[in-house]
Amino acid sequence: MKKAASVLRYVILTLGALIMILPFFWMLSTSLKTQPETVQIPPVWIPKQLQWGNYVEAFKAAPFARYFVNSVIVTTVTTVGQLFTSILAAFAFSKLHFWGRNLVFMIFLGTMMIPGEMLIIPNFVTLSNMHLVNTYGALILPWLASFFTVFTLRQTFNSVPDQTYYAAKIDGASDWRFLWHILVPMSKSTITAVTVLQVIGSWNAFMWPLIVTNDENMRTLPVGLQAFTTDAGTNYALLMAASTFVIIPMVIVYIFLQKYIIAGISNSGLKG
Amino acid sequence: MLNEKPTVKSTIKGWLYLLPMLVITITFNIYPIIKSFLMSFYTKYDFYNDIVSAYGFSNFTYLWNDPDFHLAVRNTLVFVIGVVPLNIIISLAIALLLNKIKFLAGAFRTIYFLPFVTSTVAIAQVWNWIYHSDYGLLNYLLGLVGVNPINWLNDPKWAMPALIIMSIWKGLGFNIVLFLVGLNNINTRYYQAAEIDGANAWRQFTNVTLPLLSPITFLVTVNGVIGSFKVFDEIFALFQGSSGPSKSALTIVYYLYEKFYTEWKYGIAAASGVVLFFLILFVTLIQLWYSRKHVHY
Structure with missing residues (x-):
């Protein structure tokens, strides 16, 4: 009885896992087919001869190299910048005592209720008045601060006892030194978690980059891929090859840093 | 001090x-x-x-009289109702199964979570291909069990289900991780006590697991509802920059995008954003009110 239940569990979980993995498998499989193979019925599961050339062809068919560089720049600067502003703010909210602290904190907590999609229109107007549309500035600036990150980091900083802070101060450490040499290293796992989640979010972001870039040279990978669908037409092998190289970098990040991603999400769950 | x-x-x-x-x-x-x-x-x-x-x-009066906006609100609600409950039921079931096994549990979790880290735009191209009416994998598989080909992406009747299926597939992993946290936090003593009292597996589930899991279920629901209200990327990518056949997948954010970006009607777009905000606020408040009564902290 117990054994049967256990077998049943594995059967269901395996079936579910197959459904989850199937689109990825199908993407890879199609990306390595010849054009006639892509439309063959019954479908070809594993192509006779793997057409690695599809990747080269897809990469050349649109300025994917440029998109890739754009995505790397935007993701890196956004993540580093946001981390910097958030660490400073979280430290102030967690360890410093000053007038207006709680009021500001409450106001920002309130703004988290607002759907970000609402802000797109005024932000677009602001950036076009600054003549920043179609520049890295437009892609990066609005994302250099995130109250969600501040909030998460503040929770972690709060869990470091105030005594540590006072002890460091008595030893003559400045606030700045305490923050970067003691508090940040002590909160390494949370910082890694928010960093990885931010990298994934930036890399995959679509609506904002779509709106602020109409110059082909400024597109990020997801926007470039979307534009490519029109050029690729019915050449599904090329389209799947292009989709693969948009997806692969984050899959690699995920495989290596899975522990932190899961921990980051679990944490957000515990707080709620 | x-x-x-x-x-x-x-x-x-x-x-x-x-x-x-x-x-x-x-x-x-x-x-x-x-x-x-x-x-x-x-x-x-x-x-x-x-x-x-x-x-x-x-x-606002424009929105009130615009059939497209009515359609957008209706489609958004259909999407929320189609995605959130199913996602919760499936992810809870999988989390319960994963929680009971040791061997390969990590590998399964990795696979179920994978869609979460992938670009919506890229994976939507894959789904677009899977949904292809003539050469798509899904119609082929359905054909094996005798289902006639479905024109998933061009038939207004099927566009929304296609969007919902893809969105559930993509969102499962996130909820599974949260449910696993919740299940881990339940003290095994409760189950031992229930066992002594002679509760069978189903009774243990309804009388121990569900109530003790309710804070996580609440979080997952609120998160899911808010996220689903704002759906956009999935639609844009799955329907290749359109709102689906005969606008069958036109949602509020898509409407906002069209008014703002293609029609340059900034005031109307902003007004639709305000309506979205109040809709989300209203639904969230209802959930909060409901949770006061039914969530056990």
């Missing part, structure tokens, strides 16, 4: 630490929040020079 009372000096220091974040959030969060509420009342607006020549409610 040191530093307990705020002084002028500590206040200057505190605000200096906040400054970088404040500059960005005031410019790109706080100001635009106020601005978008104001904009929804702009009826004549020259955005190049940011000059408003008339205010009024006509943007």
Whole structure:
């Protein structure tokens, strides 16, 4: 009885896992087919001869190299910048005592209720008045601060006892030194978690980059891929090859840093 | 203790630490929040020079009378109702199964979570191909069990189900992880006690697991509802830059995008954003009110 239940569990979980993995498998499989193979019925599961050339062809068919560089720049600067502003703010909210602290904190907590999609229109107007549309500035600036990150980091900083802070101060450490040499290293796992989640979010972001870039040279990978669908037409092998190289970098990040991603999400769950 | 009372000096220091974040959030969060509420009342607006020549409610009356907006609200609600409950049931079931096994549990979790880290736009191209009416994998597989080919992406009747299936597939992993946290936090003593009292597996599930899991279920529901109300990327990518056949997948955010980006009707777009905000607020408040009664902390 117990054994049967256990077998049943594995059967269901395996079936579910197959459904989850199937689109990825199908993407890879199609990306390595010849054009006639892509439309063959019954479908070809594993192509006779793997057409690695599809990747080269897809990469050349649109300025994917440029998109890739754009995505790397935007993701890196956004993540580093946001981390910097958030660490400073979280430290102030967690360890410093000053007038207006709680009021500001409450106001920002309130703004988290607002759907970000609402802000797109005024932000677009602001950036076009600054003549920043179609520049890295437009892609990066609005994302250099995130109250969600501040909030998460503040929770972690709060869990470091105030005594540590006072002890460091008595030893003559400045606030700045305490923050970067003691508090940040002590909160390494949370910082890694928010960093990885931010990298994934930036890399995959679509609506904002779509709106602020109409110059082909400024597109990020997801926007470039979307534009490519029109050029690729019915050449599904090329389209799947292009989709693969948009997806692969984050899959690699995920495989290596899975522990932190899961921990980051679990944490957000515990707080709620 | 040191530093307990705020002084002028500590206040200057505190605000200096906040400054970088404040500059960005005031410019790109706080100001635009106020601005978008104001904009929804702009009826004549020259955005190049940011000059408003008339205010009024006509943007809202436009929405009230626009059949497209009604459709967008209806489609959004259908999407939320189609995605959230199913996602919760499936992810809870999988989390319960995963929680009971040891061997390969990590590998399964990795696989179920994988869609979460992948670009929506890229994976939607894959689904677009899977849904292809003539050569798609899904119709082939359905054909094996005798189902006639479905025109998933071009038949207005099937576009929304196609969008819902893809969205559930993509969102499962996130909820599974949260449910696993919740299940881990349940003290095994409760189950031992229930066992002694002679509760069978189903009774244990309804009387121990569900009530103790209710804070996580609540979080997952609120998260899911808010996220689903704002669906956009999935639609744009799955339907290749359109709102589906005969606008069958036109949602509120898609409507906002079209009014703003393709029709340049900023006031109407902003007004639709305001409606979205109040809809989300209203639904969230209902959930909060319900949770007061039914969530056991």
